[in-house]
Amino acid sequence: MCANCGCSDHDAVTVTALADGHARPAEMPAQHMHDHDHDHDHDNHAHGDHDHAHPHAHNHNRPHHEHEHGHAHQHGTLIALEQEVLARNSQLAERNRGWFEGRNILALNLVSSPGAGKTTLLERTIRDLHDEPVISVIEGDQATFNDAERIGGTGCKVVQINTGAGCHLDADMLARGLKQLAPPLDSVVMIENVGNLVCPALFDLGERAKVVILSVTEGDDKPVKYPHMFRASRLMILNKIDLLPHVSFDVERCIDYARRINPDIEVLQLSATTGEGMNDWYVWLRRQVAVDHVAEATP
Amino acid sequence: MHELGITQSIVEMVAGRAADARIQRVTVEIGKLSAILPDAIRFCFDICAQGTAAEGAALEIIAVPGRGRCRDCGREQAMDHWLASCACGACGLQCIAGEELKIKSMEVI
Numbered sequence: 001m002c003a004n005c006g007c008s009d010h011d012a013v014t015v016t017a018l019a020d021g022h023a024r025p026a027e028m029p030a031q032h033m034h035d036h037d038h039d040h041d042h043d044n045h046a047h048g049d050h051d052h053a054h055p056h057a058h059n060h061n062r063p064h065h066e067h068e069h070g071h072a073h074q075h076g077t078l079i080a081l082e083q084e085v086l087a088r089n090s091q092l093a094e095r096n097r098g099w100f101e102g103r104n105i106l107a108l109n110l111v112s113s114p115g116a117g118k119t120t121l122l123e124r125t126i127r128d129l130h131d132e133p134v135i136s137v138i139e140g141d142q143a144t145f146n147d148a149e150r151i152g153g154t155g156c157k158v159v160q161i162n163t164g165a166g167c168h169l170d171a172d173m174l175a176r177g178l179k180q181l182a183p184p185l186d187s188v189v190m191i192e193n194v195g196n197l198v199c200p201a202l203f204d205l206g207e208r209a210k211v212v213i214l215s216v217t218e219g220d221d222k223p224v225k226y227p228h229m230f231r232a233s234r235l236m237i238l239n240k241i242d243l244l245p246h247v248s249f250d251v252e253r254c255i256d257y258a259r260r261i262n263p264d265i266e267v268l269q270l271s272a273t274t275g276e277g278m279n280d281w282y283v284w285l286r287r288q289v290a291v292d293h294v295a296e297a298t299p
Numbered sequence: 300m301h302e303l304g305i306t307q308s309i310v311e312m313v314a315g316r317a318a319d320a321r322i323q324r325v326t327v328e329i330g331k332l333s334a335i336l337p338d339a340i341r342f343c344f345d346i347c348a349q350g351t352a353a354e355g356a357a358l359e360i361i362a363v364p365g366r367g368r369c370r371d372c373g374r375e376q377a378m379d380h381w382l383a384s385c386a387c388g389a390c391g392l393q394c395i396a397g398e399e400l401k402i403k404s405m406e407v408i
Contacts, residue, residue, distance in 0.1 A: 076323040076406035081316065083402045085308050085327075167301065199301045202334060227381035228334045261381050263370065263391040 013173055016145060016160045017180045018152045089203055092171035096206025099178065100189070106133075106289050107189045109207035111229060113222075114195030116215040117239040119147045121272040121281075122190055126154040128275075129282060133289050134187040138177045140169040140194045147192065157181055168199040171206055188289065197226040208288065209234035216240050216247055220254035227261045235266045235284065242271040302339035303347075305400070309340075310347040313405045317352040320407035324357045332365040332378065332397035356405075363399045367392025 084090065100107045110118050119139075126135050136157035139148045148160035159181040161173050174191065183189050191207060193200045201210075212233040214222050217240055223230040230236065236258050238251065251269065258265050268284060270277030313325050325344075329335050337360045344358045367378030371389035378397060384390035 076408040077320075078404055078406050079316065080404045081313070081402045082404075083312055085305055085312070085400045085402060088308070198334060202301065224382060231381065260384075260390050 013164055013166065013176075014162045015173070015176050015180050016148070016162070018145065018148050018158050018160065086202065089171050092175060093204035093206040096171055096175055096178070098206075099175075100206060100208070103183070104186045105183055105189055106187075107191060107205075107207040108288070109191045109193055109200070109205050109210045110213060111193045111197070111200045111210055111233065112195060112213035112215075113197050113218065116195070116213045116218065117272050118192050118195070118213055119150055121213065121237070121239060121270075122151060122192060123154055124272045124275065124278065125190075125281070125285070126151070126156050128278065129285075133286070134184055136181055136183040136187065136189055138169075138174065138181060138189065138191045140173075140192060142166065142194060157183065163194055166194070167196050168194050168203050169205060170203045174205045188285070197222065197229045201226075201228040201232045211235045211237060213237045213239050214254070216244055216249040216251070218249075220250045221257060223254065223258040223261050230258050230261045230265065233262070233265060235268065237281065238267065238269045239272055241269050242274045242276060301334075302336055303343050305335065306340050306343035306347045309402060310344070310351055310353050312402055313356075314351040314353050317405070317407055320352065322353040322356040322405050322407050324359060324406040325353060326359045326361065326403040326405070328361045328363055328399045328401045328403050330363040330365065330397040330399035332381065332394060333400050335400055337362060361403065363397055365397030366395050368395050369393075 096107075110122070112118050122135075122137060126137075129135065134156075137148075137151045137159075139151060139158060139160045140163060141147055141160070142163050142165065144162070145160050148158045151158040159177045161169060161177045163169065163173065169191065178189070181189070191205060197212075210229075210233040212229055212235070214236060216238060219225070223236075236255075238254065241251075244251070255267050258267065266284070268277060268280050270281055272278065309325065309327060313322055327340070329337050329340070340360065341358060348354045348356060365378035365380075365383075366375060367383060368375050369385035369387060369389055370391050370393055372385060372387040374385060374387065375395065376385065376392070377383075378392050378394060381394075382390070383392050385392060
């Protein structure tokens with residue numbers, strides 16, 4: 001079972017470069033150490049028929065009946081730990097951040113619920129910008145290469161990460177994806193996270209900013225229903241605004257909710273299908289790219 | 300969903316530090332404004348701990364109440380939810396506590 005997402009072993013994460021189409025299992029030895037393949041009898045314990053592995057060999061010789069009786073009244077030694085549970089992911093995310101900075105790459109983490117239009121937004125952006133800046137894409141989905149194939153249709157570099165049962169990308173998966181992707185210097189990497197407004201908010205990938213995409217066919221109260229995601233994002237894109245005449249979505253109320261959760265959040269309204277408002281997004285994107293160049297020019 | 304993986308991380312971290320000792324108690328701090336459900340962590344803990352040095356250990360969860368600082372007047376106050384607003388009328392408290400997800404300590408024998 002994966003330490004970060006709880007995915008099961010048989011649904012192992014795969015990283016696939018669309019150029020050669022070969023899926024590579026993303027080796028995650030530290031996180032997949034608990035192979036459930038090992039019979040073990042517990043004296044005086046009724047554990048049923050389940051099998052589980054014991055990576056800590058010293059446990060094998062310990063008489064398990066002690067758990068219930070032997071130490072019930074003994075005082076143990078207190079060890080202060082003060083350890084952040086997500087520390088490992090945070091460390092790997094910082095490595096990714098350095099990797100991006102060293103290559104002058106702007107990385108954006110695109111998050112939304114499924115169907116908000118992340119892939120359509122990316123397709124149009126890549127086609128419209130004509131390599132200024134050069135964009136490559138990491139696609140995260142539980143299964144299929146569908147989105148990577150759509151992005152690949154624009155001619156840009158793309159790698160698909162399939163998380164199996166996992167509900168978000170983590171920093172380790174991204175690091176493996178980046179090795180496959182090999183994005184050029186001075187470019188943009190768009191990370192399309194697994195469609196999910198909950199878990200991706202907790203896992204830093206090393207991106208410069210999260211961009212949350214909310215379509216007007218969803219509820220205008222999404223920012224208050226999923227506050228962590230809107231709080232973690234620098235930009236909220238309201239997508240599918242061409243459908244506003246047909247739905248009861250209140251744009252002002254939605255923006256008000258988002259700003260109450262995150263007063264600093266920037267907001268853009270657009271339709272990736274009709275192209276309305278896309279220019280504002282390109283201006284925003286190029287401004288982020290320019291910040292990178294300024295930072296590099298100022299030691 | 301993510302609580303299972305997070306519990307697995309907690310168990311791996313404490314079991315890794317325990318070496319040959321057996322873990323009697325694990326104390327974890329979870330902020331009330333974190334996106335982590337303590338009940339879900341409790342539910343997963345015994346299962347994740349099986350076959351590790353933490354098997355049979357008690358899990359103690361310290362719930363840390365949310366606190367925020369007003370962006371306008373600077374007053375610190377309780378913050379029960381993300382839409383909490385200050386008595387001065389400004390909304391948008393800056394969270395200063397309540398997002399914790401930390402292993403505080405463990406007791407070993």
